[in-house]
Amino acid sequence: MKTNSNFDLLVPNYLFADVAKKTKEFEAAHPDKEVIRLGIGDVTLPLAPVVVDAMQKGSEELRFQSSFKGYPDYEGYEFVRRSVSDYYQSFGVQVRADEVFISDGAKSDCGNIGDIFSQDNTVLIPDPVYPVYVDANIMAGRKIIFAPSGRNEHFLAMPDRRVRADIIYLCSPNNPTGAAYNHEQLKAWVDYALENDAVILYDAAYEAFIREELPRSIYCIEGARECAIELCSLSKTAGFTGVRCGYTVVPKELIRDGKRLYDLWYRRQATKFNGVSWAVQCAAAAVFSPEGQRQCRENLDYYHDNASLISSVLDELGIYYTGGKNSPYIWLQCPYNMSSWQFFDYLLDNAAVVGTPGEGFGDCGKGFFRLTSFNSHEKTAEAVERIRQLLS
């Protein structure tokens, strides 16, 4: 037998392992210093009480034959899909419940969605971005091209009409840069996709962090229902990184190669996925209830306040950055022309603060650095003070 030789093409990414190793070594050498982690990519606040109550109630129902639940629907229970549809409606976007698929998270869907597309397609991926899009398509053996971005574009890659692509990944607000597209910029992507008969895979995992007047869904853009699939997650919105739940929208108008992509995705899910557990779907529906939204918003505000603290010191120091306003991520240019790793060492050695070197997210991340707002207020404030003293 042969293994999938595409795995040989994956570039080993030791970034997070190297960050952990260097941090551990520093802590061992300086037991007196408290290291503050602003590299955390996971949420830290607990679930909203109303969400836990719903999960407990759902679990309790499994105790009795009268309310026991076996296999769920492949696309998710209707009441959960309806709550997602109502959620979209709350910010003015029409998504019908029968276009929604409930899943165990956006990471799975970002990779699995490739099953419905031919291996011959060319995939366009922004740089820098969440590395899963690249690795999933290398494994599938697709040709990948990049849409570079830097300071000139404020890290919002735009389409280049000289380049042709079939599948386009977009992530807004972006991980790692925190930058979010405006209406006009997304319209340019939708027009480009329609001109190329391409499909946009729009990752809206951080839409709930948007504070400014910016699109929270690709479906805010005219024409998007004919060219875009949207993937979303409750991980960062509602603290579901460990609970696992997300959703994907495939509009019924979306047709390629004479086939409805909804039908292909339904068939794929029915074949390889047996749904999300009852208790978790109850919890997900609770996220979208008015009380769930209020309680989740408190957590989002907490992270937002941390992001504002970090942004304010960068403003004060005159350091270029993106993100922070509509995202838990702050993406800064390393001072003194340092490389990402030089700045990592400098910050760890002199301030005992840990962040993430930008080059882990693509070549365009070289010389940049990601800080996150997922630590506590106290530790974030202390880290910000140390950064102020170090870089003033």
Ligand code: PLP
């Ligand atoms: N998409 C982006 C852009 C992310 O940053 C992440 C997690 O960091 C995910 C998807 C993963 O989401 P989930 O936890 O729902 O799999």
